[in-house]
Amino acid sequence: MLHIGQGQLPLLLFPAKAEVLPEPLGVVLIFASWNFPISLALDPLIGAISAGNTVVVKPSELAPACSSFLARIVPLYLDNKAIKVVEGGSDVAEKLLEQKWEKIFFTGSPRVGRIIMSAAAKHLTPVTLELGGKCPIILDSLSGSDLKVTVKRISGGKWGACAGQACIGIDYVLVQRKLAPVLVELLQKCIKTFYGENIKNLNSICKIVNKNHFERVCNLLEDPGVAASIVYGGSFDKQNLLIEPTILLDPPLDAAIMTEEIFGPLLPIITLNDVEESIEFINARPNPLAIYVFTKNKTFKEKLLQETSSGSVIFNDTMIQFICDGLPFGGVGQSGFGRYHGKYSFDTFSHEKAILQRSFFLELEPRYPPWNGFKLEFIRLAYNFDYIGLLLLLLGLRRRYTSRTVI
Amino acid sequence: MALDMEGMMKELRGTYASGKPKSYEWRVSQLRALLKIADHHEKEIAEALRCDLNKPDHESFVYEIASMKSSCQLALKQLKGWMKPEKVKTSLTTFPSSGEIVSEPLGVTLVISAWNFPFLLSLDPVIGAIAAGNAVVLKPSEIAPATSAALSKLLGEYMDTSAVKVVEGAVPETTALLEQKWDKIFYTGNGKVGRIVLTAAAKHLTPVVLELGGKSPVVVDKNINLKVAARRIIGGKWGCNNGQACVSPDYLITTKDNASQLVDALKSELEAFYGKDPLKSEDLSRIVNSNHFNRLKNLLDDEKVSGKIVHGGQRDKTNLKIAPTIMLDVPGDSLAMNEEIFGPLLPILTVYKVEDSIDLINAREKPLAAYLFTNDKRLKEQFIRNVSAGGLVVNDTILHLAEHSLPFGGVGESGMGAYHGKFSFDAFSHKKAVLQRSFAGDIPARYPPYSPGKLKFLKALLNGDVVGLIRALIGW
Numbered sequence: 062m063l064h065i066g067q068g069q070l071p072l073l074l075f076p077a078k079a080e081v082l083p084e085p086l087g088v089v090l091i092f093a094s095w096n097f098p099i100s101l102a103l104d105p106l107i108g109a110i111s112a113g114n115t116v117v118v119k120p121s122e123l124a125p126a127c128s129s130f131l132a133r134i135v136p137l138y139l140d141n142k143a144i145k146v147v148e149g150g151s152d153v154a155e156k157l158l159e160q161k162w163e164k165i166f167f168t169g170s171p172r173v174g175r176i177i178m179s180a181a182a183k184h185l186t187p188v189t190l191e192l193g194g195k196c197p198i199i200l201d202s203l204s205g206s207d208l209k210v211t212v213k214r215i216s217g218g219k220w221g222a223c224a225g226q227a228c229i230g231i232d233y234v235l236v237q238r239k240l241a242p243v244l245v246e247l248l249q250k251c252i253k254t255f256y257g258e259n260i261k262n263l264n265s266i267c268k269i270v271n272k273n274h275f276e277r278v279c280n281l282l283e284d285p286g287v288a289a290s291i292v293y294g295g296s297f298d299k300q301n302l303l304i305e306p307t308i309l310l311d312p313p314l315d316a317a318i319m320t321e322e323i324f325g326p327l328l329p330i331i332t333l334n335d336v337e338e339s340i341e342f343i344n345a346r347p348n349p350l351a352i353y354v355f356t357k358n359k360t361f362k363e364k365l366l367q368e369t370s371s372g373s374v375i376f377n378d379t380m381i382q383f384i385c386d387g388l389p390f391g392g393v394g395q396s397g398f399g400r401y402h403g404k405y406s407f408d409t410f411s412h413e414k415a416i417l418q419r420s421f422f423l424e425l426e427p428r429y430p431p432w433n434g435f436k437l438e439f440i441r442l443a444y445n446f447d448y449i450g451l452l453l454l455l456l457g458l459r460r461r462y463t464s465r466t467v468i
Numbered sequence: 469m470a471l472d473m474e475g476m477m478k479e480l481r482g483t484y485a486s487g488k489p490k491s492y493e494w495r496v497s498q499l500r501a502l503l504k505i506a507d508h509h510e511k512e513i514a515e516a517l518r519c520d521l522n523k524p525d526h527e528s529f530v531y532e533i534a535s536m537k538s539s540c541q542l543a544l545k546q547l548k549g550w551m552k553p554e555k556v557k558t559s560l561t562t563f564p565s566s567g568e569i570v571s572e573p574l575g576v577t578l579v580i581s582a583w584n585f586p587f588l589l590s591l592d593p594v595i596g597a598i599a600a601g602n603a604v605v606l607k608p609s610e611i612a613p614a615t616s617a618a619l620s621k622l623l624g625e626y627m628d629t630s631a632v633k634v635v636e637g638a639v640p641e642t643t644a645l646l647e648q649k650w651d652k653i654f655y656t657g658n659g660k661v662g663r664i665v666l667t668a669a670a671k672h673l674t675p676v677v678l679e680l681g682g683k684s685p686v687v688v689d690k691n692i693n694l695k696v697a698a699r700r701i702i703g704g705k706w707g708c709n710n711g712q713a714c715v716s717p718d719y720l721i722t723t724k725d726n727a728s729q730l731v732d733a734l735k736s737e738l739e740a741f742y743g744k745d746p747l748k749s750e751d752l753s754r755i756v757n758s759n760h761f762n763r764l765k766n767l768l769d770d771e772k773v774s775g776k777i778v779h780g781g782q783r784d785k786t787n788l789k790i791a792p793t794i795m796l797d798v799p800g801d802s803l804a805m806n807e808e809i810f811g812p813l814l815p816i817l818t819v820y821k822v823e824d825s826i827d828l829i830n831a832r833e834k835p836l837a838a839y840l841f842t843n844d845k846r847l848k849e850q851f852i853r854n855v856s857a858g859g860l861v862v863n864d865t866i867l868h869l870a871e872h873s874l875p876f877g878g879v880g881e882s883g884m885g886a887y888h889g890k891f892s893f894d895a896f897s898h899k900k901a902v903l904q905r906s907f908a909g910d911i912p913a914r915y916p917p918y919s920p921g922k923l924k925f926l927k928a929l930l931n932g933d934v935v936g937l938i939r940a941l942i943g944w
Contacts, residue, residue, distance in 0.1 A: 077929065079871050084856060086879070093537045163880065171673060178670035182663050185680075187884040190673065217915045235842070255916040265916035344485075368487070371571055372900035381905065382566075384930065386557040386900035388567050393574070394651065398675035400899070412879040413886070415859035416852055417868035421693045421843075427704050430741040430751035432526035444534045 064207040078418040083411040085113035086187075087163030090175070092154070093120045094168040096226045096367055099128035101249055105166045106144070110408025114164070119157060121169075122150040123270055162186050164410060168228070170322075188410050190401025192392055193228035193322050194349035198379070199339045200236040201356035206362040208247065211355045211377070216251040218353075218379025219366065220306045224327045226274075228396075229372075230353045231379055232323050235339040238332040245308060245330065249293050252306045260305040262295040268302040269325060275302045278325035286313040289331075311436070335359065340368050348372070348394035353379045372396050471635060472729045474853040480576045480603045483630045489602045490573060492551060498598045500546050501626040502591060506537045509622055513587055516614035520586060522754040523707065531708060532587040535870070539592050542872055542889060543599040549699055550599065550893045558903070560932045566904045571897040572677075573601035575651030580642065580665065582656040583611035583710045583756055590619055591655045593677075594632070596626070596892025602652070603631040607645055609657075611756060641817050643853040652896055658808075659881055677885030677895050680878055681808050682835030686865065687825045687851065688722040689842035696734035697863075702741060704839075704865025706792050708755040711812045712760075715837040715859075715866050718809050719827040720816040727818045727937075728754075731794060734814075735779050738792050746791045747784050755811060764790055764811040772802035774817075780812075787931050820924040822847060826854050834858075834880035841863050858882050 089109050093102035109116040118135070120128035122440050132146045133337065147153060158165075158180035167177045168191040171409040183186045236244055257263045269275040281295060283287055287309065288295075294307030308420055309329045312318055318329060333339060336356075348373040354365055367372060372392040373382050383402075384387055391400030401409050425435035427443075435454070442450040453459035499901045506513070510533055516522040517532060522600070543550075556567035577597045581590035586880050590608050597604040606623070614843050620634040635641060646668035648654075653666045656679040669676045671904055688694075722730050739877055744747040755761045761783075768774075768781060780793030789872035790812050798804055798815040805815060819825055822842075829838060838857040842848055848862055858878040859868045869888070877886025887895045913922040922942065928936030 074867060074870060076703070077867075077871070079868070079874050081875065082852065085676065143745065174673055175670055178673065179667055180668055182666035183664060183667065185659060185881060185884070192673070210910045211913055213910065220917060221914075253625055269943055304780045307882070366570060366900075367490075369834065370575075371900065373903070375711075376902075376904045377566075377907060378903070378905035381562055382901060382903045383561050385558055385567060385903055388903060389569065389899055390901065393898040393900070395673060397673070413875055413942055414857065414869075414879070415860070415868055415874040415876065415886075416857070417871060418848075418862040418871065419864040419867065421696050421863060424696055424699070428707075429699055430526070430707055431749070432523075433744075437526050437529060440530055440534070443539065444530075459567050 064369070076420055076423065079097045080416050081119060082414045082416055083112070083408070083451045084250060084414050085414055086410060087114060089114045089116050089164040089166065089410060090157060090160075090162045090223070091116060091167060092165070093118060094228075095123035096223045096228075098124035101168045102131055102146075105168075105401060105406065108401055109164075109410045110144070110165070111407050113411035114410055116145055117145050118196050119147050119149070119154060122148070127370075131328050138144045138403065157327055162254075164188070166399075166409070167191065167403075168308065171397075172396065188230045189391070189401065190397040191228065191322070191390075191399070191401075192350070192395065192397035194347055194356060194392070194396040195232040195373075196229055196351045196353065196371075197339070197343055198355065199336065199343075200234055200239060200240065200352045201238055201336045201354070201358055201361060203355060203357070207357070209245070212244070212247040212251050214355075214377075214379050216255055216306075219328055220252070220266055220326050222244070222380055224269065225306070225328075226267070226270065226324050230324070231328065232349075233319070233329040233331060235331050235336070237287035237336050238334065241310060241330055241332050245292055245310065246307055248328075252255060252293070256306055260298055260303065263298075263303055263305055266303075266326070268294060269304060270302075272302070273305070274324070275299070278323070278327065281316075281318040281321075281323065281325070281327060282307075284313070284316045284318070287316045287318050294326075301465040330354075337364070340365060343369050343371075348392070348396050350392045351375060353381065370394065379446060471637075471641065471644070476605070476635075477648050478631065479578070479630060480605070480633070480857050484575055484603045485574075488628075489598075489603050489631050491765055492547065494631075495547060495598055495601055496544060498627060498632065499540055499547075499595065501628075502595065502598075503537060503540050505543075505622045505626050506533055506540070509618075510623075511856070512618060513594050513615070515686055516612075516618040517587065519585070519614035520612040521661055521712075522752075523709065524751045524753065526677060526709070527709065527736065527749070527753065528587075532585055535586050535891045536591045536595075537828060538741060538870075539595050539872070539892070540890070543595055543893070545721060546890065547599055547893075552891055553877045555749070556901075560934075561930055562903070562905070564906050564909055568902050570902055571600070571893070571898045572900055574896060575602060577602045577654065577896060578607065578648075578650045578654045578903040579604060580607045580645075580653070580657065582608055582714075583609035584709050584714075585774070586615035587614035587619070589656045589679075590615075593656070593887060593892065596887055597652075597896045598632065598655070599893045601898035602896050604633075606632075606634045607642060608634065608636065610636070619902075620840055629850065654885075654887075654895070655679065668808070672818070673811070677877070677887065678883040679714065679876075679885075680832055680836065680881065680883040680886075681720040681810070682857075682882040684715055684835045684837040685803075685825070685829050686720045686839040686840065686841070687822065688720055688726065689840070689847060690723060690726050692841050692843055692863075694729055694733040695737065698730070698737045699741075700864050701839075701840075702734065702737050702792075704867075705814060706738075706812055707751060710755070710809050711814075712753065712756065713866070715869065716810070717839060717865050718807065718835070721828060722816065722818060724818045724820060727796060727816060731778055731796060731816070735795060738779070741794065747782055747789050751865070752789070752792075752812075755790060756787065757786075760811065761788050761790070762808075764813065767804045767807075767809065767811075767813055768793065770803040773798050774806060776815075783864070807873075824851065826851060829855055831868045834878070834882055836882040837861065837866070837868070856880070857888075880884075 290312040386403030389400035427439040873887030875886035925940035
């Protein structure tokens with residue numbers, strides 16, 4: 062509860078009580094994505110329920126086993142008069158979007174995000190869009206155990222999170238040119254330990270979700286300039302939709318692999334003369350959902366924080382902000398708007414209703430017409446917190462303005 | 469004069485990229501410049517408002533100039549605190565780590581203003597945009613042309629025009645503006661144009677604040693000081709731009725046995741405020757233009773309300789004036805009950821039990837504000853919990869706008885997003901999450917090859933289960 066006096070409140074409001082009451086929005090719609098199909102359906106659902114709404118969840122049809130699991134299991138445990146799972150593809154999504162919702166929560170690509178927001182506009186429905194982007198790693202000069210830990214965190218974060226198919230997934234690495242050879246060598250070793258020696262022995266890694274995406278990612282390697290830059294990996298298993306962890310060194314910046322979100326297990330390494338150039342590099346591109354920076358240099362950290370914009374910034378790790386519930390999780394610019402996780406989920410599905418309570422006594426005449434110079438002077442003094450002036454005015458000891466045209 | 473939209477956007481993006489608007493000093497200098505405008509040009513502004521709306525000086529001062537200054541002074545006073553990163557507690561799950569939320573500007577923003585409080589509704593959002601470190605373009609409403617011209621001239625003189633611009637014009641200029649890529653759009657107006665703004669914003673994934681309106685109801689209970697209630701209703705309705713306000717009391721609901729006393733109280737206070745011939749009172753704004761005058765005339769002439777007018781009804785077409793008018797027991801399907809009135813007409817609906825008013829209100833679109841006059845604690849609680857609106861006021865009207873610790877915004881048809889006070893700063897900011905981790909304490913359980921032991925450990929860690937962690941560590 063807030064008290065009058067926390068704001069710049071003139072005398073005119075006294076006495077009063079001010080508070081903000083969160084209330085549910087009503088009937089809300091959640092679109093989940095296919096890459097983390099359980100958590101991206103249930104995490105927003107938790108927010109919607111805790112805020113008191115009724116909910117429809119539409120899981121992604123590209124993850125059909127999870128979709129049918131949710132459709133089957135959720136009604137067994139939750140009140141299915143208020144919480145429903147609706148399965149289906151884009152035709153079902155279109156039909157859902159024709160309805161009037163009090164909120165739509167979408168996780169997915171910017172292209173579909175635009176479609177959702179346009180549909181929502183017809184009903185003035187507020188939306189939260191959790192999109193993606195090319196999330197870069199900036200690697201400053203590190204050595205010894207710090208560098209070893211860094212390489213593990215990069216490998217684990219890139220290929221250990223749905224084989225690179227994640228909105229906060231590592232897209233590419235920016236590093237000083239002279240450090241690139243060491244980085245490539247350490248990454249190779251780490252990949253072999255974590256995920257297996259080659260495509261035949263690949264383990265502990267997700268497959269590409271479907272044929273479309275498999276072909277899309279493979280096509281990124283078709284460009285001859287890109288193919289020539291592969292320094293590790295590059296093989297794939299079409300039948301099992303597997304692509305081995307692949308490292309590229311300085312592919313052409315205008316190739317699709319560097320202009321589109323990769324969303325796959327390919328890791329371009331872009332070399333710079335100086336790590337500070339990374340700031341300009343990132344700013345020349347759309348705001349990503351996350352920036353990962355491995356450095357011990359405090360000045361560089363500050364500079365990066367001040368001069369770049371992204372959904373979030375993580376120093377010396379990858380992906381982990383996802384489980385930190387005290388931090389808002391969301392994008393900016395092309396990576397989306399709105400946020401959730403922790404209390405932010407509750408807030409995102411709530412309306413914060415402002416409430417002001419007044420009492421009947423202590424009427425202030427100067428509020429009401431007919432206006433005159435005295436009343437105007439009273440209010441002017443009240444707004445300036447000039448209580449002495451007010452007292453003088455009330456005692457008739459202060460000169461009053463009687464002309465209407467002089468303010 | 470054709471506006472070079474591309475050139476303007478290029479300049480604004482360049483200024484923003486230079487980092488100038490992000491600095492505390494720049495924001496303070498611009499906020500101070502806005503204060504100077506209000507201080508040194510009060511007369512000019514009041515004259516423009518009189519020209520556009522015949523707004524009485526008293527209203528111009530209270531609702532436009534003093535409100536804007538108060539908003540600006542608050543921002544100046546609290547800006548340092550607002551700009552400070554907010555430390556966030558992190559848990560065992562990410563130990564060791566530290567977290568904070570850093571506020572940063574969004575970039576180049578657009579504020580589209582309305583005609584009814586053309587000074588305040590233009591500059592209040594601009595204050596938020598500047599305080600948050602953005603570049604901003606203001607498009608004042610062409611329906612208040614004198615104020616629009618004054619804003620263009622004054623901001624051109626006092627502000628850093630490489631980052632703060634005013635674009636005047638009507639539909640073509642607004643359409644051209646909406647085709648550009650903005651980092652935030654702030655719109656005050658009606659639902660129809662709100663949809664157009666949101667659709668245009670969707671093309672660029674631009675986040676939007678929409679401050680719209682609706683039919684803000686007033687529920688009047690029995691056993692209250694009717695005189696004070698009447699004065700506060702009148703002050704909030706006719707005393708505030710003659711009913712042409714987004715939070716204006718639109719219609720009243722009271723019990724059938726209370727209606728006639730309420731009407732008498734209103735009539736008596738209306739006469740005290742505006743005299744026997746209100747069309748001659750200088751304390752009432754006029755209707756803004758002939759379009760709106762005709763619209764309101766149609767509401768009055770609707771045959772469904774004939775015989776229901778219990779006070780007022782007089783009009784003066786030449787001077788675009790309509791007298792404060794009260795209509796009793798109008799049908800729910802009358803024109804006046806099917807659109808936001810935005811004028812000096814006040815329908816009164818009557819119910820048998822005062823609690824029924826809550827259902828009546830909830831059957832309609834959510835309004836920007838809802839008001840209740842009562843001494844009954846239970847009714848108050850019921851109303852507060854069950855009526856959904858942008859904001860509620862008990863025992864008064866419209867004053868919640870003056871309390872800057874309260875967010876001002878709508879819900880459903882009355883809008884999305886909020887502002888005022890720190891909420892303005894937040895509306896124009898991106899809250900960037902920052903997590904700092906150390907290299908020490910790296911957990912092997914995170915990485916492949918995966919094993920049941922690693923999974924056990926991680927489960928315990930993610931559940932904050934210290935005992936489970938220890939058990940997993942010692943291999944139990």
